[in-house]
Amino acid sequence: MRTDSAIVRKGLRILGMAIRTRPRPFAVSIVGACLYGGMTVAASVVIGRVTDRVIVPAFSTGAVGRGTLALAAAAILGVAVFKAVGIVLRRVGASIMQYQLHAEFRRRVTRRYLRLPLSWHSAHPTGELLSNANADVEAAFAPIAPLPMSAGVALMLLITGVLLVTTDPFLALIGFAVGPAIGLVNWRYNRRVQGPTTRAQQLRAEVSGIAHESFDGALVVKTLGRERQETDRFRASSEALRDQLVRLGRLRAVFDPLLEALPQLGVLAVLLVGTWRVAAGQLTQGGLVQFAYLFLQLAFPIRIIGYLLAELPRSVVGWERVERVLSATGEAAYPDPAPGGHAAATGPAHAALDDVTFRYTLDHGELHEVLRSVAFAAEPGRILALVGATGAGKSTIASLLVRLADPDEGAVRLDGRDVRTLPRGAVAREAAIVFQHTFLFDDTVRANVTLGAPFDEEDIWAALDLAQARGFVEALPAGLDTVIGERGTSLSGGQRQRLALARALVRRPRLLILDDATSSVDTAVESAILDGLRRAALPSTIVVVAYRRATIALADEIVFLAGGQVRARGRHAELLESHPAYARLVTAYDEEPAGAEAAELAS
C-alpha cells in the first residue's frame, strides 16, 4: 500500500507532464480560472461598495445621483462580463487540453497494440486492452478538468484571506474557521465515498455480467426450466448493488446537508460579528454585506479542490495501466528494406520450417513447448496438410509461417530466406492466412476484402467466386458496398468465413495458409470451394490445417503432428496404411457412433 502523499505526488507528476506537453491550452485555462476567481471576489467587493456608496446613502439621504447609480450598474455588469469570459476560457481551455491528451494517448496506446507481438496480445484479456485505451486514458487525465478551477479557487481564497485580514481580524477568524471546515468535510466525504463507489461500480459490472451470461444462455435456461434460479441469482446481485447504492445515498444524506449548512452558518456568524464590529465603528455596513455575499459565493467552488484530490488516485491507477502498454516490449524487429528493394518473386513460394522449436510461458510462469525441432517444407505449387489432434501445434505452425510469431530455435524460411531477414510488410505481400475464427471489420464488403489495397472490381469478384461468396454478396442490399459487422448487415458464420477466404485469395498470395478456415461452411459449399481451389490456376503453395477428411484429401502431402513433433510425412493413402495413429485420428471423425468400437479406437 502506498501512502496517500505518495499517490498525490505521483498524481501531481502526471499533471506536470500533462501541462508540459500541452502548455498553451493549459495557460488559457489558467488565465480564465484566475479571471473567474478574481472576478468572484470583485463581485462581492462591488456589492459591498454599492451598499456603502449608493444604497445606504440613498436611503438615509433620500437622494442619489444618476451617475452614481449608472456607475453601480455598470460595475456589476462589467465584473460579470469578465467573470463570464473567465468561465469560457477556463472550461474551453481545460477541455481542449484534456481532449487532446485523450486523443494523443488513445492513438499511442493503439499504435503499441498494432506493434506488440500477438503473444503479448494473447497474454492480456481483450476487455483489459480496450479499457487501457479508453477508460484508463480518461482516468489518467481526469484531474485536468478540475485543475484550473482549483487554481482559480486557490487564488480566490488567497485574495479573500488578504481582504479579511486587512478588513477585520474578527471576520477573518470566521473565514479561517469556516473555509477549512468546508474543505475538511468535503475531503472526508470524497474519501468516504471512494470505497463504496468503487464497490458499486464492481457490483454494477457483476449485475451486467450476470444479465449478459444469462441472456446469452437463454436457451439453456429455458429448456432446463431454470428461470427461477437464474432470477434468484440475478436478484442477489441486484440487491447487493441496491444496498451499496443506498449506502452511498446515506453518506450523501449526511455530508451534503452539512456542506450546505456550513457556509450558511458562516454567513450568519458574519452577520452577528459584523453587527458588533459595525456598532464598534470598526466596519462599514458595506463591509459586512461584502463578506456575507462572498461567503455564499465561495461555498460551492471550494469543493472543487476536494474533487481534484479525489481524482488523483484514479488518475494514478489509470496512468500506470497506460504506461504498462506504452512501455511493453517484444515487438518483432524488421531489417531496413534493401536499397532499391528486392525483385518481387513470382510463382508459388517455397515455405519451410527449419528445426523449429517454439515455447510459450504459461500463466504460472512455466514454459510450455508447443513445437520441438519441427522441420518440413512445402514445395512450390503443392498442397500440404497439417494433421494432428488438438494441441499438436498445427495453428502455431500456421502463424509462424506468416511471422505472427518468431521461433525460439530454428528458422522459418520463405523461398529459402529466413523470414526475420525480410523487411516489414514483405511476408504479408507474399503469404496470406485465413483463420478459423473470422474477423471482419465494421466496414463494407469491398473494404473487408481489399483492406484498402487497390484491387479492381474484377479481381474482387473473382476472389468472391472462388470463395463461393458471389451469391450472397450479390444479394446484399448494396452489394460490395454493403456495410457489414457491428453496425451493418450481419452475416452467418459460413458467410463470414467465405469473405475471409476471399480476402486472402484476392491477393493472389504465393503462399496460402488455411487454418481450419472452412469449419463453419456447409459440407456442400466446402467441397465446392475446395474443388475451385484445386482447379484454379492459383500461383500458390497451400498449407492447410484441417479436420475434415475432404479437406485433408485435397493435399499432395500430409505432415502428421503429435505433441509438437512431426510424426510422419507422406501421402494420405500411404499414411493410412503405414501409420495407425494417423489412421485412427482421421477415421475417428467419420466412425459410426457404435460405442464399443469407438471406445476401443480412442483408448
Next chain:
Amino acid sequence: MSAARTAADPTPGPSPRGAWQTLVRGLRLSPELRRGLGLTLLLALVATSGRIVVPIAVQRTIDGGLLAEGGPDVAFVVRAVLAAAGVVVLASLAGGLMNARLASATETALSGLRVRTFRHVHDLSMLHQADEQRGSLVSRVTADVDTISQFMQWGGVVLLVNVGQLLLATVAMAVYSWQLTLVVVGTFLPLVLLLRWFQSRLSRAYDVVRVQVGRTLSAIAESVVGAPVIRAYGAEGRTDERVGEAVDRQYDASVHAVRIAAAMFSSGELFAAAATAGAVVVGVLLGLGGQLSAGRLIAFLFLVTLFVGPVQIATEVLDQAQTAIAGWRRILGVLDMPTDVADPALAGSDAVDIPPGPIAVRFEAVEFRYPGATAAALESVDVAIAAQRRVAVVGETGSGKTTFAKLLTRLMDPSAGRVLANGVPLDRVRFASLRRRIVMVPQDGFLFDTTVAENVRHGRPGIAEDEIALAFTELGLADWVEQLPHGLATRVGERGESLSVGERQLVALARAYVANPDLLVLDEATSAVDPATEVRLQRALEGLTRGRTAIAIAHRLSTAEAADEILVFDQGELVQRGSHVELVHAEGPYAGLHRSWARGRSPRAPAA
C-alpha cells in the same frame, strides 16, 4: 466497460408513450417510489428553507439591527441570527432525511424493476430472444435502470431542492417588493428561453459525441480483436488511420460540445448580473419613494443568486430527466411484450402433467409462421414418433428442421395445429413437467462461467458431487474428467471458453443426462471438433439417448445413418420419412444430401 446503450432500439414494443404516461405507468409498477412521496416532498421544501433564511437574516440584520433607530441593535441581531441558525439546522436535518429516504425508496424500487424485467426477458419466447436483440435486452436491465437511478439520486434531488428554492425565493421576493420581483423574474425569463435554446443545441452536440465515442471504441476494438488479421495482412497502417480518424472526429465533436456548454454556463452569470444591477437601480429608485428598505433591497441581491442556480440546473436536469424517462419507456416496452409462450400453470385452470413413461410425440397439422414473414417456416406437418425411437431430422439450412425442434420443446407455439406429448397438447403441460421431461441440448452447448460440476448441476439442482461423477462415468467420460486440471471443480471460463467446442458439448450432454428427461432433443453442432473428442461425444450420446425418445437435428451423416428413422425436411415441409437404407435408394432430397456428404467423407472412393 459498461454496456453501451444502443442508439436504435430494436426491441419491438407497443407504441411509444409520452413522458407523462411513462411516468404514471412506471410509478404504478413501482409502488415503493410512491410510498411516502408526500413526506419526502415536504422535507425537500423544509430543506430549502435553509437557503432562503440567509437573505432574510441579512434583511433583518440590516433593517432591524444596523440601521435601527439609535444605532446598531446587537441584541436584535443576536435573536435574528439564532433563529436563522435554528432554521438552517432544521433544514439540514430535513435535507439529510430527504436524501436518505429518496435513496432507499428509489434503489429498492429500481432493483425490483431490474429483477422483474430480467425475469420477464426469460419468460419471453425465443422469438423475442433472438441473438441480435440480446445486447439491447441486457441494456434494459443495466444501462437503462442505471440512468433512472442516476437521475433519481442526483438530478431528482437537485430538481426537488431547486424547485423548492425557486418557489420559496419567489415568495420571499414577492413579500419584500412585488415591483422588484417583476424586475428579477423579467430578467430571468429570457435566460430560460436562451438556456432552452442552448440545451437543445447541446443535446444534439452530445448525441454526435456519443456516436463518435462509439466509433472510436469500435475502431480501437478492431485493432485489438482483429490483431492477427491486421498483422498477417500488414494492415497496421490502415487500422492506425481508421483509429486516428475516429479519435480526431471524437475530439472535434467534444470540443464543439464544450464550446456550447461554456457559453451556456457563462450566460447565467450575465443574466444574474443584469438582474442584480436592475434590482439596485430600481430598488434605489423605489427606496427614494419610500417603498423599500435598504435591508430588503440588499436581501434581494442575495435572493437573485438563489435564482441563477435553479434556472441553470433545471435545464440540465430536465435533459437528464428525458434520458431517464426514455430508459424507463424502453423498460416498460419490454415488460409490455406478451409472454406468448406462457406456463399454463400460471393461468390456473387446466394445466396437466405429461403422462409418465417414455414420451411419444405427435404433430397434428402443424404450421409455423414467423411474425411478419410471408412464407410459413413449417407447413402441414403431420407426424407421429413412437416412444424410445431414435430419430434424425435432416434438411438444408432453412428447411424448417430447427423450427421443428423448437416446436417440439415448446420454445414456440405453432401458428396452427398442435403438438402432443403422450397424447397431451404441449401448451397445456405445466412448465414444471414440460421442462423436466423434455430437454433440449442446444447447438453451442452453452456453459455458465463456473465449474464443470456446477454446470452439470443446472440439469438437476441439488444433485450430489458423486452423482455428477457417476453421470460422467456412465457416459464413458470419466477419463476426460480425470485429465481436467481440477477434475469436476475445473472452471470452464466465460461461456465455457476455457474448454474446446467439443468439450463444452460433453458437459452439456452430462447436464442433459442428469436431468434424466424422457424426450431428448439434440441440436447437433455444425462445427468440426477434434477427432478424439468426437469419439467421446459419440460415446456419450450413445449413453445419453439409450432408453429415451431422442430426436436429433442432424448435421452429420453418421447421426442420420445410425437413427431408427429419418425425417427429411425441405422448404418447410416434411417430405420424406424412413430408415437410412430406405431413403438412400429412394428418389428425393435425402439421396442428394447423402451424396454431397459422402463426397466429403470418402475422398479415396468418390460415391458413385
